[in-house]
Amino acid sequence: MKTFTDFMGRKVTLENGYVDNTQHVLIIPKFQGQFLLTNHKKRGLEFPGGKVEAGEALVEAAQRELYEETGGLVANLHFVGTYTVHDKDEPFSKAVFCCNLDRLDQLQDYKETSGPKLVNNIEEIDDKDKSELLKDECIVHLYEEVRENGCQ
Known part of the structure; x- marks a missing residue:
């Protein structure tokens, strides 16, 4: 298990296995050699x-969240691991996945996002x-792991 601190000062842990009652997902996708992000409104x-x-x-x-966004x-x-935020009021966990994509469809509505953005690496994005999630120590660690080791 690895331990981090998020942008709100909360303890975050990263485990290799699944955690019971995980109710969120995070996906680190790649398409044609680039990382695929979403632009949350x-x-x-x-x-x-x-x-x-x-x-x-x-x-x-x-799969659903990835397609919708x-x-x-x-x-x-x-599956990469489980990211848990130890919030004193309501702790929560995210199952983290990586993937390669078959295709990227253009949608009429991307729900709460403005749609996809492909980048070679997240360092090329202006802060x-x-x-805040893309600056999070644990998420950056996960991204670097996927970047270095591929999605296996």
Whole structure:
């Protein structure tokens, strides 16, 4: 287990396995050699993700959120770990996946986002355009792991 601190000063842990009652997903996708981000209308550029719906498996939620926010269709999805924010009022966990995409569809509506953005690396993005999540120590660590090791 690795430990980090998020932008709000909360303890964050990263575990290699699944955590019970995980209700969120985060996906680090690649398409044609580039990382695929979504442009959240309020927060800025970040990796796609969101809440698991009732009766939905984590993998199904990851595929759905990815498609809704970017139009990306998964070729291969791999579990990376579980990111847990130890908030004193309401702790929550995110199952983190990486994937390569078969294709990127253009959608009429990207839900709460302005759609996809492809980048070679997140370092090329101006900090003012990044969401706080894309600056998060643990998420940056996960991104670097996927960048260095591929999605396996």
